[in-house]
Amino acid sequence: MFKAIFRVVSLAVLAVSTQAAALSSASGSNNRICPAPYPSSTPAYPPYPSSSYYPTSTAYPNSGRSLVSRQSSGSNDTLTFNGADWIWRDELGSDGEAVPGVRGFRKIFNPPSGKIPSKLEIAFAVDDIATLFVNGEEIGTTYHWFGASSYCVPLSPGSNTIAFNATNSDTFPRSHVALLVTGIVTYTDGTTSRIVSDLSWRVSASLPSGWEQPGFDDSSWEAVISEGTYPTQDPDNYGTVSIAGVDPLSYAQAHWIWTSENPVTLGARALRRTLDLPPGNTNASGQVLIVADDEYSLYVNGHFVGTGTAFPTVQRFNISSIQGPNVVIAVYAVNTMPTQAGVLAAIQITSFDPYSCVANCTSEIFVPTDGFWKVSTNVTSGFEQPGFDDSAWAFATEDGTGASRAPTAPGNGLSPAGTPLPGAPAGN
Numbered sequence: 016m017f018k019a020i021f022r023v024v025s026l027a028v029l030a031v032s033t034q035a036a037a038l039s040s041a042s043g044s045n046n047r048i049c050p051a052p053y054p055s056s057t058p059a060y061p062p063y064p065s066s067s068y069y070p071t072s073t074a075y076p077n078s079g080r081s082l083v084s085r086q087s088s089g090s091n092d093t094l095t096f097n098g099a100d101w102i103w104r105d106e107l108g109s110d111g112e113a114v115p116g117v118r119g120f121r122k123i124f125n126p127p128s129g130k131i132p133s134k135l136e137i138a139f140a141v142d143d144i145a146t147l148f149v150n151g152e153e154i155g156t157t158y159h160w161f162g163a164s165s166y167c168v169p170l171s172p173g174s175n176t177i178a179f180n181a182t183n184s185d186t187f188p189r190s191h192v193a194l195l196v197t198g199i200v201t202y203t204d205g206t207t208s209r210i211v212s213d214l215s216w217r218v219s220a221s222l223p224s225g226w227e228q229p230g231f232d233d234s235s236w237e238a239v240i241s242e243g244t245y246p247t248q249d250p251d252n253y254g255t256v257s258i259a260g261v262d263p264l265s266y267a268q269a270h271w272i273w274t275s276e277n278p279v280t281l282g283a284r285a286l287r288r289t290l291d292l293p294p295g296n297t298n299a300s301g302q303v304l305i306v307a308d309d310e311y312s313l314y315v316n317g318h319f320v321g322t323g324t325a326f327p328t329v330q331r332f333n334i335s336s337i338q339g340p341n342v343v344i345a346v347y348a349v350n351t352m353p354t355q356a357g358v359l360a361a362i363q364i365t366s367f368d369p370y371s372c373v374a375n376c377t378s379e380i381f382v383p384t385d386g387f388w389k390v391s392t393n394v395t396s397g398f399e400q401p402g403f404d405d406s407a408w409a410f411a412t413e414d415g416t417g418a419s420r421a422p423t424a425p426g427n428g429l430s431p432a433g434t435p436l437p438g439a440p441a442g443n
């Protein structure tokens with residue numbers, strides 16, 4: 016019941032992570048030389064010393080779980096959190112509460128003998144914020160426990176290192192903290208296996224330089240604890256976590272956002288959200304569900320997408336030909352009636368690396384409206400363009416979710432784009 020609050024206290028962390036992610040995203044190179052296919056006779060890489068690496072669950076009394084039960088039944092080919100553990104470090108503050116701060120998590124994946132990993136599809140949810148690194152490369156950041164982005168990452172032929180830094184930014188009583196991960200490894204022979212967050216993962220409260228790199232020695236790191244296994248044992252009624260690319264796009268857990276004005280006044284406001292595609296991903300498309308109380312025009316990377324004046328009915332748009340590596344979503348929103356104002360949206364950005372050596376490797380980023388969006392009462396010319404600097408803008412104020420202040424659901428068809436509202440940018 017406290018989960019709606021956590022975003023508001025996490026804003027400084029976001030500012031840092033967005034900037035760092037922008038610096039590290041690289042566009043693809045058409046000079047890339049893909050490795051020749053590995054012959055099936057390629058010798059297996061030496062296995063990681065599993066006896067010293069994997070802890071036994073009995074050493075961690077809080078977990079009360081064995082490793083045996085966590086292989087999920089069913090297909091390995093569809094991402095699901097079933098059987099994954101909500102994990103964290105075994106710690107409580109002197110007040111008996113979760114401890115704010117950043118924690119590092121590591122999992123080294125060694126392929127079975129004779130198998131050569133090709134790609135990893137991975138989804139994660141977190142309370143509050145986590146950034147994924149694969150083999151030392153920053154892949155993406157998630158800001159929600161309720162909706163997981165899913166990423167597809169090429170793997171190295173032998174051992175692979177999955178790492179997260181996750182931040183608990185809550186300082187209020189009875190705050191919650193947990194990381195949930197699921198992944199599918201595809202081998203060059205087309206077979207697959209699962210990786211989930213479980214007691215074999217390692218955690219540390221100190222992150223020395225290089226902690227996310229493959230060669231880092233994590234032998235002194237602690238084993239994680241399980242706070243419960245998805246979906247039946249749940250640390251705090253987190254409920255179902257949707258996975259982008261697997262589950263339908265939903266605005267139920269997105270937040271209505273606006274400026275901090277109280278009471279709200281009539282007129283136009285500007286909103287922006289910037290995200291980085293995973294490394295090498297430059298080509299993208301998108302799906303959007305959006306509604307404004309009362310009217311809006313939507314832009315992606317400066318291009319006009321659509322206008323809505325049908326509050327409380329949600330509109331649905333598909334967007335093609337989005338060019339990364341950064342994506343800027345901008346909304347010109349107008350409050351035309353007193354007492355309430357807001358924008359509610361759920362957006363999914365599908366991207367891939369056009370020069371990748373790995374086939375069918377798309378990532379799906381889930382972007383709900385929330386307190387990580389930027390807002391301004393100063394609707395400046397060009398605010399919808401990617402190059403616009405919104406660093407001086409305030410973070411949005413959240414006011415209820417799509418489930419609590421439910422709008423009218425859209426139909427299955429796409430909404431007509433219409434034309435930009437009077438006073439809204441023309442876009443390009």
Ligand SMILES: *[C@@H]1O[C@H](CO)[C@@H](O)[C@H](O)[C@H]1NC(C)=O
Nearest residue numbers: 032035144145146180181182
């Ligand atoms: C994780 O580390 C990266 C790189 O140092 C940083 O940009 C990001 O803010 C961190 N994320 C979290 C959730 O701590």
Ligand SMILES: *[C@@H]1O[C@H](CO)[C@@H](O)[C@H](O)[C@H]1NC(C)=O
Nearest residue numbers: 086090091206207208209210
């Ligand atoms: C699914 O993955 C598990 C290990 O994660 C493996 O033991 C099992 O054989 C796989 N099942 C199939 C059908 O590939």
Ligand SMILES: *[C@@H]1O[C@H](CO)[C@@H](O)[C@H](O)[C@H]1NC(C)=O
Nearest residue numbers: 300301302332333427428429
């Ligand atoms: C919109 O995009 C989604 C995802 O790519 C697709 O499943 C759907 O068919 C598209 N809708 C239309 C009407 O093109």
Ligand SMILES: *[C@@H]1O[C@H](CO)[C@@H](O)[C@H](O)[C@H]1NC(C)=O
Nearest residue numbers: 297298299336337338368369
């Ligand atoms: C990626 O986008 C660029 C620029 O729009 C386009 O020229 C190229 O054909 C796209 N590649 C693929 C594989 O769609």
Ligand SMILES: *[C@@H]1O[C@H](CO)[C@@H](O)[C@H](O)[C@H]1NC(C)=O
Nearest residue numbers: 201205372373374375376377
């Ligand atoms: C990529 O996906 C398409 C559609 O699902 C499938 O027909 C094709 O075989 C896949 N390609 C590879 C190399 O897996």
Ligand SMILES: *[C@@H]1O[C@H](CO)[C@@H](O)[C@H](O)[C@H]1NC(C)=O
Nearest residue numbers: 391392393394395396404407
């Ligand atoms: C509005 O934004 C523009 C550009 O960022 C800035 O030059 C101007 O001073 C701002 N006006 C107000 C009233 O804040």
